[in-house]
Amino acid sequence: MSENTIEKEGVVKTNNFIHQIIDEELKAGKNGGRVHTRFPPEPNGYLHIGHAKSICLNFGTAQKYNGLTNLRFDDTNPSKEDTEYVESIMEDVHWLGFDWGDRLYYASDYFDQLFDFAVRLIQEGKAYVDDQDAETISAQKGTPTRPGTESPYRNRSVEENLDLFMRMKAGEFNEGDCVLRAKIDMTSPNMHMRDPIIYRIMKTPHHRTGDKWCIYPMYDFAHGQSDYWEGITHSICTLEFEVHRPLYDWFIDQLKDSDYRPRQIEFARLNLNYTVMSKRKLLELVKNNHVNGWDDPRMPTICGLRRRGYTPESIRAFAERIGVTKTDGVIDVSLLEYSIREDLNKRAQRVMGVIDPVKVVITNYPEGQVEQMEAINNPEDPAMGTRMVPFTREIYIEREDFMENPPKKFFRLSPGTEVRLRYAYFVTCTDVIKDPEGHIVEIHCTYDPASRGGNSPDGRKVKSTLHWVSATENVKAEVRLYDRLFNDEEPDGHKDIDFKEFLNPDSLKILPECYIEPFVKNVKPLDHFQFERLGYFTVDPDSTPEKPVFNRTVQLKDNWQKIKQNG
């Protein structure tokens, strides 16, 4: 481990490049040692794992430097935004374990100040009203390689601009009739400096300000100013805003009256393979019913991951592990899966559940007898204690745990072999009962009464231990197995193929008849379990007292699968 990393709460924390910048600033005495960040989502969709990275970065950075973080909704476009999203975003940030205290803000809080600032720019000859339509303005902007040309309205008088802007505000014009532009430089090599539009007319009611306004500031005209007014020191955003920074700084230059100025720093957004992350595409999946809502457990949304069984701790650990840089990359989902396994391994209650049941009859076991077997709740944490599991003559085991003609490295049950039933007995397969089509319907075994609890007094060993559930003393449950939503590593990375073409048709498998040991009788949604040998499962909100529903969060690592695949 290098000196640039420390270990905290079992997670290695790297001093990323933003922290290095802050360290240097602090050393130079900037901002009086103050660190103040903000998380600024637009309330136009649900948060996803990429936002989680940003949340952890912004809140985590402030925590590290004993600073503060604001939650600010960037709500400058009423046509896309809604309070539904505001609420879900607040819920998700809290769930992740962060709190903004009393510092909840909206860009719309600043509409008056923003308007006044625009008026000031007009008065200083730094902004003008342009009557041209969108296409004309766009054409005049030039291209990235060709300079733009000036608007014929660029040199209107201050008085005329003021008058027109007031009338824009008063609603005298229709949408698209005119816009307010900053007067900067139409020949700048940076497109964003070519007289950017800062106010446009939108006759759409706003989810917070109602119909008070019919002109709304653009992102570039709201974000930096909001940062400034809130005293933000570090405005951390993703790489695509890099080219906006000169404009961000230009507005701050017009505004600042002291040494203080917020600093925009960009980092690479998170990309995960086998999924899509853009709000537009996620919305499309929801609207076209490719998934069952924003919180579908296959979605990379925070609410989806939550329902899938991810814990806030695991997501925070993941965010820490992937680091913060300016290099665009793609993170392998196996790293996310590692993070949840690591967390749940330490904490999850173990339980036995059979999701693809086949009946086993222990022919020499007394009919009607029920024995309570003591089972360990979590071998990683003895403090979690033990529980009792009922054992009976008829049980279920996993269909996959039996093979009539086993290959070499198959250690599980097959005719004539002896295995251990976890916490119960050694059993030996004596017979296989099939239906007329040849499907196995029942397996007959005999048990060794001397092996009660799972060990034989003569010291003989078995190669395998199977999980099992009593066929009479159990809880019947529905289990939902999830696989990756897309079959392609980069579903939206193909020029001529729509990302939906790569949707995995087998991403959801519903198993309506699973049997779980009675311990799960009174579970609550979002309780986490390890079904031994299978994976981690969480209780879905669809559960009823009569029939719990479990979502498989992630499988356990499975060597047998590998051996099978590699022949």
Add this chain to the structure above:
RNA sequence: UGUCCUGUGGUGUAAUUGGCAACACGUCUGACUCUGGAUCAGAAGAGUCCAGGUUCGAGCCCUGGCAGGACAACCA
């Protein structure tokens, strides 16, 4: 024929004023185990996009290339 940003094992990150390229995931061995999990021990895998230069010494500095990304919404 522009501006800005970025190039380090398969993946993600690290490397203090230049000093034997480190860590994690993944992969592969082996040990242990009442989960083919976990744990433990070990291995393979890059010579840092390329070419020059400075230097005793360059992933770090300089020059020139190459490659990838962002930018032409009245979106954020």
